[in-house]
Amino acid sequence: MRVRALDGPQLIVGYRMTARFDVPLEPTLVRELVDFWTYIWDEPPDVPYAVYVGSEVEHNEHSVFLVRNGDRLVGTCTLNVPRAVPTVSDLGAVATHPDFRNRGLSTRVCEAAGRPCS
Numbered sequence: 001m002r003v004r005a006l007d008g009p010q011l012i013v014g015y016r017m018t019a020r021f022d023v024p025l026e027p028t029l030v031r032e033l034v035d036f037w038t039y040i041w042d043e044p045p046d047v048p049y050a051v052y053v054g055s056e057v058e059h060n061e062h063s064v065f066l067v068r069n070g071d072r073l074v075g076t077c078t079l080n081v082p083r084a085v086p087t088v089s090d091l092g093a094v095a096t097h098p099d100f101r102n103r104g105l106s107t108r109v110c111e112a113a114g115r116p117c118s
Contacts, residue, residue: 015075015105016068017112023062024054033064033093036073040095047078047093059083064093065109073097075105079113 021029030052037045048055051062060082067075078093091113096106 016070017066017108020112021064021066023052023057023064025052025064027053029064032073033076036076036097037093037095040097045093061086063113065112067096067105067109069100074100075109077106077109077113 025033030049033052034045034049052064056062060080063079065077065079066073075096076093077091077095080090080092082088091110094106094110096103
């Protein structure tokens with residue numbers, strides 16, 4: 001799992017933006033994400049577990065952006081860039097825990113996905 005620091009402000013008042021996590025991810029993080037998304041959407045995510053542990057790294061660059069409140073995962077966003085057509089991308093898995101909505105967290109995590117990383 002490659003973790004890259006995000007450019008720009010890292011803190012949302014009271015929350016911590018984590019770095020960009022590039023696939024393949026550690027299985028424990030993938031389980032946390034799948035559990036989070038299943039809770040949010042009341043069903044498992046459309047993207048299979050295998051994708052996040054690296055089954056498509058040859059074809060796509062997947063990244064996950066997180067917002068945490070302490071150690072608690074409260075927001076996510078994913079970015080998928082096909083290696084064959086890097087000018088096209090897919091922003092997905094935009095999710096915020098219900099207890100933390102209407103605070104601009106999804107906006108900030110999506111903005112982070114659109115910024116260059118160092």
